[in-house]
Structures are given as structure tokens and as C-alpha cells.
Amino acid sequence: MNDLKIKKLIMTKTKSKISYPFDPEDFRKEGHLLVDTLSEYLNEALSGKEMPVLPWNDPDRLAEYFSFDSAGGEEESIDAFIKRIIDNSIHIHHSHYIGHQVTSPLPVTVLVQFCTTLLNNGAAIYEMGPVNMAMERNVIKKFGSLIGYNTAFDGIFTHGGTAGNLTAMLAARQVKTDYNIWEDGVRELDRPGYMISEQAHYSIGRNVKIMGIGDESIVKVPVDRNFRMRTDLLEEIKTAAEKKGIRVISVVASSCSTATGSYDDLKAIADFCEKHDLWMHVDGAHGMGVLFSEKYKGCVKGIERADSVVIDFHKMLLVPALNTLVMFRNGERSFETFAQKASYLFQKSQKNVWYNSAIRTIECTKSALGIIAYTAMKYYGNSYLRQYIDSRYDLADTFSMLVKSDRQLELAVEPESNIECFRFAPEGYSDIRLNQINSEIRNRIIKEGSFYIVQAELSEKIWLRLTIINPVTSENDLKDLLKRVLEIGEELS
Ligand SMILES: Cc1ncc(COP(=O)(O)O)c(C=O)c1O
Incomplete structure (x- = not known):
């Protein structure tokens, strides 16, 4: 019988029955072992050791391997359990991992996330995650200045680029509609449209469908031979969409596109949006890391004119998934979208305060994304x-x-x-x-x-x-x- 099992037996016979999983000494012991195991793993993965980058397993066989009745069970030590997880995972830190846009997280962000996971401050409102909101504020300020926004900007964190894009696209629809679409729903004859590149990430088109405005609201713009949006066709495509009864409200640019990493011409898109009073959203989930690079930041020239920008920290900013920042050129706009009447959460006097994040995105409780992004910026955010x-x-x-x-x-x-x-x-x-x-x-x-x-x-x-x-x-x-x-x-x- 292992230590954990003995402990369970003793504890269940005493009055502290349900508190036994919280023993700080067990936590300390298991925690030290865990860090040792992970640093050994990191060493092997980073040194390019011969190991299958993806230990391929048939999905049904793997599900069977982890069934509650097979190997392991309650008596398995936490360390052995962790090792089985590692052995069957894809090894993102190995130098031969060059697949999807998921990063090897900076170890310091992993350590801090270990802490924030235990603290479990659910950052929906200030009271439930004060440190997170304070740090989030400073990350937003940093990105406002990197983008080149003036002082009216604001931002909000979401779990992932898909949710981030939806948050921004909902804001676009709310702002560019002359009735209260959030409260009243979409009017029968109204068909708001988003102009998106043929190469836009699939979350953009899917978000339009999630909004319930259907396929026709996705106004596709072809790409050139470099897979960039054909900005020379924007006028023509807008006119054609409007003839079909679609009220074009926004252009969504990719910085960069998922399949080929191509950057759309933001200056041309900003000119077009300004001319027609459209919301310019930039999906910079992957490519906004260039804001840190003198050499490559020209790829996003014109970004300061975007109404909203999505930046995934878990892609090119080396933070554990999921961790996304949505920036708004005019911060006030981000409050209009989700105008909420949850009296148990928000007092009237607290309307539009920056520190209650749940009033500005689709999510309520969130993990401490701001603390993790802040950690990466604090230790590695410059050179x-x-x-x-x-x-x-x-x-x-x-x-x-x-x-x-x-x-x-x-x-x-x-x-x-x-x-x-x-x-x-x-x-x-x-x-x-x-x-x-x-x-x-x-x-x-x-x-x-x-x-x-x-x-x-x-x-x-x-x-x-x-x-x-x-x-x-x-x-x-x-x-x-x-x-x-x-x-x-x-x-x-
Ligand atoms: C350009 C772009 N936008 C959005 C997303 C979706 O991001 P997430 O997986 O964080 O939801 C991706 C994912 O690869 C992407 O490449």
C-alpha cells in the first residue's frame, strides 16, 4: 500500500475526512518530485534527444490505456502518473516540433502559472482577481504603446484567439448598427456583413455563424499570388455584396494568415475602412510578435488605425495556451457590446470601470491570463x-x-x-x-x-x-x- 493510500485510510477514519487531499506536506513532496521530473524532461527535449516528437498512438487504444480500470488506478503515485502523461504527449519543446502554432512556453511562465492555478483567482471581477487585473492593465498599456494607439485605447484578455476574434467582431456589429442589436437581436431584414480574406482563419467565418447571421454575411475577398487579401477588389466586392442586401460593417485583416503566414496590407485596408466608416479588425493572433522587432514591424504598418486587434500570447509570445489579448483603439467601444445587468456582480456606480473584465467579453470566470502575460513581458518583454x-x-x-x-x-x-x-x-x-x-x-x-x-x-x-x-x-x-x-x-x- 503506498503513502497516499495509507493516508487516505487514516484520514477517512478521523474527523478531517474531506480535507485530506489538501495536506501541505504531501503537496510539498509531490511538488518537488514534479519539478525534478519536468526539468529532466525539459533537458531531454531541448537537447534534441532521439525521441518520437509525437509518440503516435491509435486514439481508441490510448483511451483504453487511460481507462479508470486499467494501469494506474488510485494507488499509482502522482509522479508515475505524470510520467505516463509526458510519455504519451506531443513534445512541443523538441527542436523537431515545427508543426502547429503552439509555442514552447517560457519556463518562468509555467512556474507562475503553477502558482496562479493554486490561488485560482477567477478574474471576472476585480475582487476575484485583483493582482491579475492590475497586471493586465499594465500589459494593455504596453501593447497600446507598441501598437501606437493614442490614449483612448483599452483591452481585454480572452481564452484564445477564437474567443478574442468573436469579442472584437461583436463589438464591430454593436458599434456599426443604428439600433441596439445586443438587446433587440438582429432585425429580420438586416444582414450585417464582414469582408474577410479567403485565407482568414476559420474562426472568423465560424464566428459570423455563431452570431447567427449566416453564411451570406461572410463576404469573401480573394487573395493575390502571395496569399494576401486583394485590396484592389474591396470596392467592387462591397458594392456587389450590398446589391445582394448585405450591409457591410467591417473588414477583417490577417496579420498574418494561418496557412502561409502572409500579412495583409493594413494601410490599404485602413484607407478603405475610413472611407466607408467600417470597423477594421486585425486578426494578429499569430503575427503580432513583430511589434517587438525593428526588422519586421513593417509587416504591420498601419496597425495603429485598426479598431481592434487580436494577439495570441500562446503563439509567438511564448506563453502557455490559451492566452489572448484583444486591443481596442477606442476603449469605450468595448463596453457597449456586452452591456450587462448582473446586479449581483456589478454595482451601478461601477459601470464601465476597467477592472471588471466580465463586462467586456463573452467569458465570465477566466484564469489569471494577465499575470502570465505580464510575467513574460516583465522578464523577456524587451530584447x-x-x-x-x-x-x-x-x-x-x-x-x-x-x-x-x-x-x-x-x-x-x-x-x-x-x-x-x-x-x-x-x-x-x-x-x-x-x-x-x-x-x-x-x-x-x-x-x-x-x-x-x-x-x-x-x-x-x-x-x-x-x-x-x-x-x-x-x-x-x-x-x-x-x-x-x-x-x-x-x-x-
Ligand atoms: C490567424 C489565427 N487566428 C485565430 C486563430 C485561433 O486561435 P486560438 O486557437 O487561440 O483560438 C489561429 C489559430 O491558429 C490563427 O492562426
Whole structure:
């Protein structure tokens, strides 16, 4: 019988029955073991140890492995349990993890999150998370100044970019409607429309549907050969949408797009929005890290004219998922959207105060996102993030040169960020066959565990897609990836 089991037995026989899980000494012991285990793991993952980046498992088998009746049970030590979690997880910190836009979180943010998880201050209102709200305030100020907003700006944290985009898109609809759409609902003949790029993240279109205004309210704008929104078509597309009875209220720009990392032309979009009094929203979930980079901040020229901007800290700002900031050029606008009458939470005199975040987003209780974002800014917010962004974007350029130097490989588009698409494409094969080959290359690579990469479909072609997000991924790792892609490709062709 292990310690925990003995303790449970003793405790359940005494009057402190339900408090036994809270023993501070157990917490201390398990906590020390946990930190030891995690630092060993970190060491192995960061040193590029031979390990499957994704230990591939059939989903049903893995569910069975973790069933309550199989291995482990109540008697398993916490340390053994943690090790089983680690062993079966995808290893984001490994230098061969170059897949989706999920970052290896800075260890200091993980430590602070360990603390905020125990404190569990639910940041919906000031009283339930005072430190969070104070820190959140300062992060918002920092980003207001990075963006170049004047003093009227404000912001709000959400769990993730999808919720962040929805928060901003609801604000756009509330502000650009001459009746109270929040209170009255959408009027029968009113069809508010959002102009979005064909390459916008799927959360944008989905959010329109969540708002209940349907598919026609998504006004798609084609992209150019670099997968940027065709701003030369904005006038024409708006007029065509209006002829169909759609009241265009907003343009949503991508900074950058998910599939190819392309930055839309914010200046041109801002001009168009100003001319027609439209709400300009920028989905900067992935690419807003360039605000820290002298070299790359030109990618978001014009950002200070956006009415709202979404920034994911859990992508290029090295913070554990999920952690998103929505910035508003005019902070007052963010209060109009969710005008709420919860008297048990908000006193009348507290209307529109910055420190009650629940009145400005779709969520009520939130974890202490502000504290974690603040931690990253406090310790790494200046020169480190600049170096990190520059090195990841530079490495993407190096990778594109490696791809172009091999005639069997093809690049989808010159990279503007750290996201890249390429494919194995020797001469003499149809696109249909190349699609099969490239899908198979990815399947084999992730199942053998040598790398984690993803795939994207662009203009009916399948591409292998990388996000060079991990701070330890090097040029040699990328050379090894290309070598493996070529080996498998040649075997299949
Ligand atoms: C451009 C963009 N916007 C929004 C999202 C959605 O963000 P989240 O996964 O945090 O909800 C993503 C996710 O990859 C993205 O790339």
C-alpha cells in the first residue's frame, strides 16, 4: 500500500475526512518530485534527444490505456502518473516540433502559472482577481504603446484567439448598427456583413455563424499570388455584396494568415475602412510578435488605425495556451457590446470601470491570463522577444533558400513570417499524384516520430507546412527534415 493510500485510510477514519487531499506536506513532496521530473524532461527535449516528437498512438487504444480500470488506478503515485502523461504527449519543446502554432512556453511562465492555478483567482471581477487585473492593465498599456494607439485605447484578455476574434467582431456589429442589436437581436431584414480574406482563419467565418447571421454575411475577398487579401477588389466586392442586401460593417485583416503566414496590407485596408466608416479588425493572433522587432514591424504598418486587434500570447509570445489579448483603439467601444445587468456582480456606480473584465467579453470566470502575460513581458518583454522573433523569421528565409536550391522541392510562396509551405514535386508527376505523395510523406514523418509537421491545401495542392516557433530549432534540424522528406518522396515516386 503506498503513502497516499495509507493516508487516505487514516484520514477517512478521523474527523478531517474531506480535507485530506489538501495536506501541505504531501503537496510539498509531490511538488518537488514534479519539478525534478519536468526539468529532466525539459533537458531531454531541448537537447534534441532521439525521441518520437509525437509518440503516435491509435486514439481508441490510448483511451483504453487511460481507462479508470486499467494501469494506474488510485494507488499509482502522482509522479508515475505524470510520467505516463509526458510519455504519451506531443513534445512541443523538441527542436523537431515545427508543426502547429503552439509555442514552447517560457519556463518562468509555467512556474507562475503553477502558482496562479493554486490561488485560482477567477478574474471576472476585480475582487476575484485583483493582482491579475492590475497586471493586465499594465500589459494593455504596453501593447497600446507598441501598437501606437493614442490614449483612448483599452483591452481585454480572452481564452484564445477564437474567443478574442468573436469579442472584437461583436463589438464591430454593436458599434456599426443604428439600433441596439445586443438587446433587440438582429432585425429580420438586416444582414450585417464582414469582408474577410479567403485565407482568414476559420474562426472568423465560424464566428459570423455563431452570431447567427449566416453564411451570406461572410463576404469573401480573394487573395493575390502571395496569399494576401486583394485590396484592389474591396470596392467592387462591397458594392456587389450590398446589391445582394448585405450591409457591410467591417473588414477583417490577417496579420498574418494561418496557412502561409502572409500579412495583409493594413494601410490599404485602413484607407478603405475610413472611407466607408467600417470597423477594421486585425486578426494578429499569430503575427503580432513583430511589434517587438525593428526588422519586421513593417509587416504591420498601419496597425495603429485598426479598431481592434487580436494577439495570441500562446503563439509567438511564448506563453502557455490559451492566452489572448484583444486591443481596442477606442476603449469605450468595448463596453457597449456586452452591456450587462448582473446586479449581483456589478454595482451601478461601477459601470464601465476597467477592472471588471466580465463586462467586456463573452467569458465570465477566466484564469489569471494577465499575470502570465505580464510575467513574460516583465522578464523577456524587451530584447529577448526581439531576438526570438528575428531569429525565427530569419530562419524561415534560410529554409526557403534550402528548398529553392533543390529541384525536387517547390516553395508555395516566399515567407513573410515563420510559417512556410513547400512540397516534394519532381518533374513529370500530376498534381493529383503529388498530393498523394506529399500527404503520405507527412503521415510517415509524424508516425515515425522524426518530426512534427502539418499540411495545408492551397489552390488544390497539398503542401507540407512548418511553423518555426520553437526557439531551439536550428538550420541543421531543417536540413535533416528536408533530407527525410526527399528520402521518403523518392521511395514513393
Ligand atoms: C490567424 C489565427 N487566428 C485565430 C486563430 C485561433 O486561435 P486560438 O486557437 O487561440 O483560438 C489561429 C489559430 O491558429 C490563427 O492562426
